[in-house]
Amino acid sequence: MADKQSIFREVEDLQDRIGIFYQELGKIKLQLQELIEENQRLSLENEHLRDRAKFYVEEHAPVPGEALQYLMSLYEDGFHICNLNYGAMREGDCLFCLQNLQSRT
Amino acid sequence: MQFVIQKSEFLQALQQVTKAIPSRTPKPILTGVLITAKDQKLTLTGYDLEIGIQVDIENHVEDGLNTLQIEQEGEIVLQAKFLLEITRKLPHSLMRIDVQQVTVTLQSGNAVFQLNGLDPREYPDLPIVDDDRGFVLSSGTLKNLIDHTSFAVASSEVRPTIMGVLWRYDEGKLTLTGTDSHRLSKDAVEVESQESYAMMESIIPGKSLQELARILPDDEMPVDIMIENQQLLVTFGHVRFLSGLIEGTFPDTSRIIPTTFRTIIVFTTDELRQSVERADLLARDNDNNIVRFSMRRNNIEIMSHSPEIGKVVESIDPITFEGEDMMIACNARYLLEALRQSPTERVRIEFTGQGSPFLLRPVGKEDLMHLILPVRIANL
Ligand SMILES: [Zn+2]
DSSP states (O other): OHHHHHHHHHHHHHHHHHHHHHHHHHHHHHHHHHHHHHHHHHHHHHHHHHHHHHHHHHSOSOOTTHHHHHHHHHHHTTBOOSTTTTTSBOSSOOHHHHHHHHHHO | OEEEEEHHHHHHHHHHHGGGOOSSOSSGGGGEEEEEEETTEEEEEEEOSSEEEEEEEEOOEETTEESEEEEEOEEEEEEHHHHHHHHHTOSSSEEEEEEETTEEEEEETTEEEEEEOBOGGGSOOOOOOOOSSOEEEEHHHHHHHHHHHHTTSOOSTTSGGGGEEEEEEETTEEEEEEEOSSEEEEEEEEOEESSOOOOEEEEEEHHHHHHHHHHSOSSOOEEEEEEETTEEEEEETTEEEEEEOBOSOOOOOTTTSOOOOSEEEEEEHHHHHHHHHHHHHHHTTSTTOEEEEEEETTEEEEEEEETTTEEEEEEEOOSEEEEOOEEEEEEHHHHHHHHHTOOSSEEEEEEOOTTSOEEEEETTOTTOEEEEOOOOOTTO
């Protein structure tokens, strides 16, 4: 009888642990999904930046006004041009980017 | 260690410190509460390496009885979650704790719990903050400052500095600024510095401040604030609250706040808030939570639509209207959060243009302002 009891408790214990394990697994799955999305975002960002870099290397030295044009188009293409996060993709408009553009015009 | 204490006092302190105790952590000792009995004082500590909360309990006489009697000094760490649940359900108004090595006997009425404690020597030391310099505020004032600004901080870890609220002390004024780069909220208060603090700037994690606001009493209790050695220490009553700071440079926000406006409208805060709440019911379903405002001198309308559900239009009467007609679209959530942290009967909204941030100021509380960047829409 005592043995049955202890087996029962062990099974219960195992059940608890499987529950926790299952929750952990769910969390890791979410994290994985976030990482995949992040990776996609970064690849895209990288590709854009490469294009930009190539464009810049092939162009000659910028003339006045060109820098602002460049920043504006970079911003319109969806990148931060502020100190906070220069070159990173932005979501929506950014107060600091707009401030940066405004102070140059 | 051995002591007898009134259950309600112990429970209250335990509830406060558990706000800093993580439920899961790579360092299991931190899921415990450190209990220290020394110099006729009982101290409970919770610490997650970022936030630390310590509460002291001292003896006083209530209905002719001592509330705390320390019979033997010492310290122990006990699983906070269990201790809290057990304490809540104890049958008697007094409880006795008796520690032999790491075995704890907790007795109340006829109930006797025997609990396995953890070795207090493994518990990390809390950072030490010199408490001879700093400033004093009333608890209610500090709570308001935090509530008015900490909701606006960024939640993503991509830009860590703006996950915190900037505390800037300059010439007797303490200013708090929180922003997530789409909106910004700022509040300030005159403070007395105990010693002449020079200009000071620190970034304090928004999460820490929200926890602090939850345990600050809503009254005039004086609160001591110290910032030293990359730590914030806030002391009030028998509570010490510690938080690490965020290192780095907070973006310059001084030139972001517009100073010239094309349209200025004053609303009754509650009326505007309720209208936006209704518009938000449908806005929640569209991409950026967008509500639109059509503002004409004789008619102001708030609109939102969801392609699948439908649309809503509501007109609202302003108290005053100055300047040009204007169309604006913005994120309903940002607007609602700002309105909920506008504690005055009226708010003044100052618009510069469709693509520029607008200001929301509670009328009569000029130090407090909320700045929101509108959403650009092609066919407004
Ligand atoms: Zn930016």
